[in-house]
Amino acid sequence: MATKTAMITIAGRPNVGKSTLTNYLVGEKIAIVSNKPQTTRNRICGIVTRGDTQFVFVDTPGYHRARTKLGDFMVNVVRESIADVDLTILVVEPVASIGPQEEGLLEKIRGTRCPAVLAINKIDTVEKEKLLEVMAVYAQAADFDAIVPISAKTGDGVEELLKVCGKYAQEGPFLFPEDVTTDQPERQVMAEIIREKLLWCLDREIPHGTAVEITKFSERANGIIDIDATIYCEKASHKGIIIGKHGDMLKKISSLARTDCEKFMGTKVYLTTWVKVKENWRDSDFLIRNFGYSE
Numbered sequence: 001m002a003t004k005t006a007m008i009t010i011a012g013r014p015n016v017g018k019s020t021l022t023n024y025l026v027g028e029k030i031a032i033v034s035n036k037p038q039t040t041r042n043r044i045c046g047i048v049t050r051g052d053t054q055f056v057f058v059d060t061p062g063y064h065r066a067r068t069k070l071g072d073f074m075v076n077v078v079r080e081s082i083a084d085v086d087l088t089i090l091v092v093e094p095v096a097s098i099g100p101q102e103e104g105l106l107e108k109i110r111g112t113r114c115p116a117v118l119a120i121n122k123i124d125t126v127e128k129e130k131l132l133e134v135m136a137v138y139a140q141a142a143d144f145d146a147i148v149p150i151s152a153k154t155g156d157g158v159e160e161l162l163k164v165c166g167k168y169a170q171e172g173p174f175l176f177p178e179d180v181t182t183d184q185p186e187r188q189v190m191a192e193i194i195r196e197k198l199l200w201c202l203d204r205e206i207p208h209g210t211a212v213e214i215t216k217f218s219e220r221a222n223g224i225i226d227i228d229a230t231i232y233c234e235k236a237s238h239k240g241i242i243i244g245k246h247g248d249m250l251k252k253i254s255s256l257a258r259t260d261c262e263k264f265m266g267t268k269v270y271l272t273t274w275v276k277v278k279e280n281w282r283d284s285d286f287l288i289r290n291f292g293y294s295e
């Protein structure tokens, strides 16, 4: 059987639902999701193998102006991922006006000669008439090969989007084994799951200054997996908040994380978490690499 592959970048400003879409496509949580911008820090591949075709979706950190070294890194990841792929999916909110961030991405897409498809996401939140307006505005703005309304949350339109993507597949060997859903090492997925719970449970300022390192990841003979994780934060006061009164917050975060870790690993997980202070790690190249935010 001749196999085909398609490398597809999922672009869009923060919070439009790129990671939610990636997860829906692969049928598993590989990219973390929150309602806070800049949730995704590194480039994550979501892999879908259907019959003779393998799709590699590249979920990018949202495009934004950089303020720290971590921010610089994230912006570069976005720049690199738009070049050299078979297709770019631009994900946008169902809003009938084009903001400056979308305009910037449209410009980049025009500049690469890479085919582009528009996915208007979150259609579960708007009326039909409104959606038609949004489609008209974007149809005028750029030469999209297709415009597909979707809901990454409910899955509406996602199959249609995948069908469109199939047209861009090129003959070639699969890049990943057929049963694999991501290029991220399991350790990294575990660390990200923990970071997601920090984003969910804590006010904005604190999780954005955290990083998670998995210091132990081992499987027992009976299949149980032991994971030790250290949560780094930037201030002693943040450490106190993350741990919480009587350790309640850390317990809550760990228990939410454990459930997702078990879902991903398909087995029982014992998760132990620690919190440490590491000032200004977001401005240190070394620490950014150390936490897995690099190629």
Ligand SMILES: Nc1nc2c(ncn2[C@@H]2O[C@H](COP(=O)(O)OP(=O)(O)O)[C@@H](O)[C@H]2O)c(=O)[nH]1
Binding pocket: 012, 013, 014, 015, 016, 017, 018, 019, 020, 021, 032, 033, 034, 035, 036, 037, 038, 039, 040, 062, 121, 122, 123, 124, 125, 150, 151, 152, 153, 154
């Ligand atoms: N109602 C609705 N919310 C969505 C949809 N897709 C994503 N979201 C929400 O939008 C927020 C941002 O999603 P995320 O995937 O992290 O966005 P990203 O920054 O582009 O990766 C989260 O709160 C999601 O639950 C959708 O189709 N419908």
Ligand SMILES: [Mg+2]
Binding pocket: 018, 019, 020, 031, 032, 033, 039, 040, 060, 061, 062
């Ligand atoms: Mg994301």
